[in-house]
Amino acid sequence: MTIRSPEQHVILIVDDVPENLAVLSDALDDAGYMVLVATDGRSALERLGYVTPHLILLDAVMPGMDGFETCRRIRAQPGASHIPVIFMTGLTETEHVVRGFEVGGNDYVIKPLQPREVIARIAAQLRSASQISMANTASDASAHAVIVLDRQGRPIWQTSKALAWLDSYFPQRDALPALPLPVLTWIAGHLDQAALDPLAVPALVVRQAQADPCALHATHELRIRFSRGERSGDLLLILDEIVHAVPSAPPMASFQLTPRENDVLTWLAKGKTNRDxxxxxxxxxxxxxxxLEHIFVKLGVETRSAAAALAVGRQHAASESVQ
Structure with a gap:
């Protein structure tokens, strides 16, 4: 029975011997990996032009372009330079092993191949690659609000700034799942598209759940968008807080009330009746x-309560600007 890996890692096998390809393909398929094959160095490099495997098993000795030159060219490609390479070789002399590491190899296995050993070395290299990828992502994102997702769209790492903003905009969110339900729903609806082109997915916009009473002249919203790590290739969520300034209310002097009208409005704002x-x-x-008729016209209001509210608001804003 074949047990599929949840991540479904892609392994590229490069070998000119059909028997080796068959044995390795069967073993890796049974271990849950997706297998691609190439029978020489040039065809392997061509495949890297349209697919990026998680790891490459590379035969050292092949006709034409050998494995050492193939690895050197892989390391020269920006989109493939990070891929772990395990050499497969019958060359056991120290100079050949050293050369493999010099051209960028990560490990090597000796022929004749033992499938269990190959699979164990693949798993070890994939773990190391994942840790390096996470470190690169953390380095790139340390000053930003970023959440790293796995292939199923689940959060696996986030910066403290991202957590702080999620707590601010979703104050009732549960500790588990780590992301609020509206965000999880948005991710689920766009994950397939994001895997192909993260920038094509429209951002999720969330307005602050509770207005900050101290922020009288601004409104805040959180925008969440998909992206991809420049070095690691991980699928990311980038969080940005947008502050929209609200024009400050004009001072009472701009309404050009007469001194007597100001007096009337002051007492009206204090709740006094006309007779008072x-x-x-x-x-x-x-x-x-x-x-009051003149005041209503100048203020652009129609009721006593509206005029009183406007006057109180201007007085509050004026007192704050003095503090």
């Missing part, structure tokens, strides 16, 4: 009404 204002300011209730 008339008594306080020594005028008739009818005059108070007349002042």
């Amino acid at each position: 204002i008339a008594d306080i300011l020594g005028m008739s209730p009818r005059t108070v009404n007349k002042h």
Whole structure:
């Protein structure tokens, strides 16, 4: 029974001997790997032009371009330079082993091949590659809000800044799963597209759940988008907080109220009735009404409560600007 690897790692086997290819292909397939084959160095390099395997098993001795030259050219390709290479060779002399490492090989196995040993060395190299990939991603993302995803779209690592923003915008989120449900749903709906072209997926925009009472002149939103690590190739979520400035309310002086209208509005904002204002300011209730009509027009409001709210808001903003 074949047990498939959850990650379904892709292994490229490069060997000019059909029997070796058959044995290794069967063993790797049974171990859950996806296998690609090439029978010489040039065809291996051509395959790297359209697919990036997780690891390469490379025969050292082949007609035409040998394995050493093939490895050297692999290391010269920016998109393939990070791929682990395990040499397969019957050359056991020290000079050949050293040459394999000099051209960029990561490990080697001696022919005749033992499939169990080959699989064990592949697993070890894949673990090391994963750790290096994670370290590179962490280095690149340390100053940013970034979440690294596995192939199923599950978070496997995140920066502290990303966690802080998720807590701010999703205050009720559970500890598990690590991502809020709206984010998980968005990932699930776009994961296939993101695997092909992360930049083609529209960003998820989340507005702050609770407005910050101190942020009177700005609104905040969180934008989450797919990306890919430049060096590691990992699928990432990039989080950015966008602050939209809200124009400050114009001061009361801009409404050009007369001193008497200012007095009337001040007492109106304190909850006084027209008769109270008339008594306080020594005028008739009818005059108070007349002042209020002018005030409503100048403020652009239609009710006493709207005028009072506007006046209180301007007074609060003015007091904050002085502090």
